[in-house]
Amino acid sequence: MAISLFEQKTEEELWVEFKKTKSIQLRDAFIRQYMPLVKYVAGKVAVGMPGNVEFDDLVGFGQFGLLDAINKFDPDKNVKFKTYAVTRIRGAIFDELRQMDWVPRSIRQKSREIEDTIVELESKLGRTATDEEIASAMNMSLADFHHTVLKVSATSILSLNDVWYSGEDSDRMSIGDSIESPSSLNPDVIVEREEIKRVITEAINELPEKEKMVLVLYYHEDLTFKEIGQVLQVSESRISQLHASANTRLRAKLTNIRKGIM
Numbered sequence: 001m002a003i004s005l006f007e008q009k010t011e012e013e014l015w016v017e018f019k020k021t022k023s024i025q026l027r028d029a030f031i032r033q034y035m036p037l038v039k040y041v042a043g044k045v046a047v048g049m050p051g052n053v054e055f056d057d058l059v060g061f062g063q064f065g066l067l068d069a070i071n072k073f074d075p076d077k078n079v080k081f082k083t084y085a086v087t088r089i090r091g092a093i094f095d096e097l098r099q100m101d102w103v104p105r106s107i108r109q110k111s112r113e114i115e116d117t118i119v120e121l122e123s124k125l126g127r128t129a130t131d132e133e134i135a136s137a138m139n140m141s142l143a144d145f146h147h148t149v150l151k152v153s154a155t156s157i158l159s160l161n162d163v164w165y166s167g168e169d170s171d172r173m174s175i176g177d178s179i180e181s182p183s184s185l186n187p188d189v190i191v192e193r194e195e196i197k198r199v200i201t202e203a204i205n206e207l208p209e210k211e212k213m214v215l216v217l218y219y220h221e222d223l224t225f226k227e228i229g230q231v232l233q234v235s236e237s238r239i240s241q242l243h244a245s246a247n248t249r250l251r252a253k254l255t256n257i258r259k260g261i262m
Contacts (some may be wrong), residue, residue: 011081012075014026014029014030015073015075015081016075018030018070019073019074019075019076022071027067027070027071030070031063031066031067031070034066034070034081034082034085035063035066037066037082037085037086037089038059038062038063038065038066038089039059039062041062041086041089041090041093042055042058042059042061042062042089042093043055044224045058045090045093045094046058047224047225053097057096058093061092061093061095061096061097062089062090062092062093064092064096065085065088065089065090065091065092065093066085066088066089066092068088068092069081069084069085069087069088069089070085072088073085086222107151107152110148110151110152111152111248111251113138114134114138114148114149114152114248114252115248115251115252115255116252117134117137117138118134118248118249118252118253119252119253119255120137121133121134121137122253128206128207128208128249130208131145131146131245146241146245149241149244149245149248150240150241150244152244152248199254200254203250203253203254204250206253207246207249207250210232210242211242211243211245211246211249212246213232214228214232214239214242214243214246215243215246217231218243225239225240225243226239
């Protein structure tokens with residue numbers, strides 16, 4: 001049983017053993033140990049999702065990510081398994097959501113319209129466009145623009161979970177994090193990965209300060225919207241709005257940049 005295994009040895013010792021033996025018993029023990037993490041990540045992803053996306057489906061998708069994380073985790077690298085697994089679980093969930101193609105055509109079209117407007121505006125202004133400027137360019141009131149951004153964000157699968165490819169089709173790199181060591185890659189691919197990381201970091205740094213803070217607290221500090229609202233002393237709905245706006249801006253910036261460097 002999982003409990004007896006974790007009582008007999010430390011988790012670090014069990015990972016070393018699993019790396020050597022690939023024991024099915026150990027693999028199943030790790031699955032049971034970290035299933036609550038799958039449900040936690042699925043719960044965070046479920047926030048803001050349309051009603052037709054079932055929580056149990058997200059959990060099922062996340063289980064594939066957990067299994068992938070267990071099989072590929074390297075205890076010799078200075079990374080905690082939980083940190084590594086969260087990225088894999090979240091990535092697996094978003095991969096499956098992409099394949100479902102459940103985004104309405106009207107929302108997809110509006111998303112492209114917002115992105116194109118942001119790219120055009122910022123190329124003219126030479127700086128980050130404000131919400132008021134974007135709304136004006138789209139002949140919308142600020143309130144309507146914010147409402148539209150929230151609708152688009154709820155069906156958008158970008159944010160920091162998007163995946164870029166560098167070097168080879170099998171070399172996946174999460175925007176939110178790049179945990180796997182590139183030691184097995186050739187020098188050209190390593191350089192390309194570093195360039196992508198630099199571009200992504202710059203894009204995030206160009207966001208308005210509050211939006212950047214929300215991303216940091218949500219993705220790196222793992223806080224909920226309610227907790228972030230308490231930190232920034234604003235309502236949970238305001239945090240949801242800032243998160244949606246940040247995602248939309250990032251999608252516009254990174255889509256435009258990717259066309260030029262990928």
